[in-house]
Amino acid sequence: MTFDVARVRADFPILGREVNGHPLVYLDSANTSQKPRAVLDAMRAHHERHNGNVSRSVHTLGTEATSAYEDARAKVATFIGASSPDEVVFVKNSTEAINLVAYAFSNAATQPGADPRFTLGPGDEVVISEMEHHSNIVPWQLLCQRTGATLRWFGITDDGRLDESRLGELVNERTKIVSIVHMSNILGTINDPARIVARAHEVGALVLLDCSQSVPHLPVDVAALGADFIAFTGHKMLGPTGIGALWGRGELLAAMPPVLGGGSMIETVTMEHTTFAAPPARFEAGTPPIVEAVGLGAAVDYLSALGMEAVHQHEQEITGYALKTLADVTGVRVFGPGGPDGRGGTVSFDVAGVHPHDVGQILDDLGVEVRVGHHCARPVCARFGVSSMTRASFYLYTTTQEIDALAQGLDRVRKVFA
The missing domain is CATH 3.90.1150.10 (Aspartate Aminotransferase, domain 1)
Known part of the structure; x- marks a missing residue:
């Protein structure tokens, strides 16, 4: 086509x-893509006709806003092949998506009874690559500083490819998470993560893919990629700034502790104790970027039509x-x-x-x-x-x-x- x-x-x-x-x-x-008229019109129409807060009101505008917000989530889920819209967490960008996962590891390290897949401490390792955007380096450096874990990384070959020659050594029984870029923002390299994903899962590690450059530019199916999390952002795929997504396997999101506390992410609250909502609400504290989500949904419609x-x-x-x-x-x-x-x-x-x-x-x-x-x-x-x-x-x-x-x-x- x-x-x-x-x-x-x-x-x-x-x-x-x-x-x-x-x-x-x-x-x-x-850096940032331009927006088609369809995205601009969708956002303007929402501001003019449907502006209200989501998941809080029973009145007409609130209901319409909630419907538009959740419709956008469903469109994004379909676009990347997610099995359910509940696997899509709206965030402000890829940076926040990656930090969300990193801080979930941090929080799990101090939470009694936390899922062991998310607990991290001295002797454990995090693996990234030399090819990463700073957004996929700094959060893991900080995580290792907070927990005492060790950071390791893949190198880059002379022709700009990911050097997987030390895969078996780098990803080992001490590895808890591997976080690598799917498509490089500076070299343009499209990495095939299959071998890394297989090795990580073999040793019980999780895998996050930074898909900031791949989701906007080529077909991405999360089931085919085989990773546990992917991060991407709306402003690189014809949408507005201030909106992005973290996709995670449903059972992993359900096992992750929250990062931000506040409104809408709770189940019950007393002065002594709080229980938390199921994902994705658990990770979307406070008023979300509603019209930005609408714009992202319109961008997905535009790309899907092409x-x-x-x-x-x-x-x-x-x-x-x-x-x-x-x-x-x-x-x-x-x-x-x-x-x-x-x-x-x-x-x-x-x-x-x-x-x-x-x-x-x-x-x-x-x-x-x-x-x-x-x-x-x-x-x-x-x-x-x-x-x-x-x-x-x-x-x-x-x-x-x-x-x-x-x-x-x-x-x-x-x-x-x-």
Whole structure:
């Protein structure tokens, strides 16, 4: 299945604007994606017609808001192949989703009778990788500091793949959880987690996948992945900021202690004791991001109508074209896998002798929007011997003409710094 990119672009009002007198060339979708009119309209309609709090009122607006919120949860569950909407916990982003799991381990460590799968202490190990976004590094470092557990990690090969050569040693009987990225936000690498998941489960460890970049860009089925948790965020998949999701196996969510206490996550409360609601409510204390959930539901509808296989195929074609085009630009070094296979629509590169911030500023003068810096992945930059990179990232609305504009902009960069 394919789709008409021109027709898709017509759904995104922002793509019609100019930047510095040039047509906008938006190549920063791995950072945050743009929103189609359908998402903007759904959020506006909810504010105008159905604004109320959820799970608290019996009046009409409250009932409508609750229905819209739970409908969005059901759409997300179907989108990722969850067996029940109750396996989807709404959070504000992937960072919060990962921290939620990490703090559940923390809380279990001090809770009498906690499920042993979530108890962690000296002698236990947490395994991540060198490829991770900081959001999948720092929470585990902090968890290990709180509990006395040890942090270990997979390395990265020279061609930007996850180095699984030490899998049997790294994931062992001391491992309690393995948390790795499904698709790298800086290298574009799509990891096949099958061997790691199998090894982790063999030794009784849990697995979390950071799917922030994969869920928006390719078909993701949680049953096929085999992980125990996945995290992703709405603003990278055509939805608004402030909304994301943690998917977890139902029986694991039911065994996890809560992290935030407050309204809506309780069953009963007395001055002496509190019992907690079943998931997902247990993990959604306080007033949730209601209209943001509605927007995410509309984004899921939009992506589902296009078909994620078609989205992925389009991005592979664009990525292949970008890799070929950048290979012809003198002085450009591309990081990560050399071809589009096993790679998503993200290409990070270095321009010899030019700092990425200068690259980004000159490109912006031409209306070409890329991201520069360490991309919240400093260990990856260190692995490849650079302090920062320039990143162009693509989505369903990206065209080959925009890749050409990027290449022309890089020619301008070279001339300025010749």
